Amino acid sequence: MNIDNRIKQIAKSQEHQSLFSISKELSNIKLFYNDTDLSRLQMIYISYLFYYHNIYMDIDMKKVSKRVLDNEIFEDAYSIWKKEGKEDNTSKPKKDISLVFSRSKKRK
């Protein structure tokens, strides 16, 4: 396993996800010894922390099942689909419905 995959594995772990959540809440909890000038490793680590944080949030909110974590292809596909706003499109009301709504509001 190469180092980038290892970082992905670390960022996916519950331990590091908890550390990430705590560090967002408490400013005295730091992820790294350095505050600025992040290394390549640290940038990869942070981006994966966010990546898995979003997936775990969706699992908690029952937007997707835990199966998404079965493999990287599932994880990537779900994240891309979500990023493209496909999820929002399915829940958004259709244009003509919003027009009817605004007209009825006017009458009021």
Added chain:
Amino acid sequence: MENQEVMRMEEAKKISEELNEKYEIDRVAGLIKDNKIAFTHKEDEYRVRLLTQKDKDDLDMLRRKKFGQLLQDKDILLEKDLIKIYKERGIDISEIDDKINKINTEMHSKQLKLGESLSKDSDKSILNTYKNEIKDLINQKGALYLQKSGLLEFSLEKQLEYFTIKIISYLSLQIKKDEIFIRAFDDIDKFLNADDELIEKTVSYSLTINYQI
């Protein structure tokens, strides 16, 4: 009795593998925190660290110098000239790019379908079909990238990139002398003349920490 012994050995092997895995994860987690990789080579203690601002200035100067040298060498072609020569000989790099783009589009569309199927908690067989199709496309794309980078390996741009990796490695390598770490080699030529094992280790560790520029 013999069976018990075999099972015991298998269990021991499993525990040992788990310990190694845990050690590796702890090691990488440590690297993420402090950006330093320490190692021993022929009884000397070395470390590779993140480049400082001064190192980055040195990198810029050395890279510019190398670029000037490469530009004067008539045997080294720019990527665009190399592509032109390949085309005259019947190898069209833009065709490889087109194939890669086509695969990217196809892969993206399958990823969206798979993403949607996951959100709908679709049947396992549907998910696995998409997964296998995407896997196949990833492999096809990898092979094309490999083919393209192989063809352009001797371009000026690639030569400069390889040399830049060596400069970064030279600048990030330190040796422990009298309990303090100092730059391991006085200049890049001395680093390039060091033994292959040390160079290989340094390049690998250095690229792990520093950006590949």
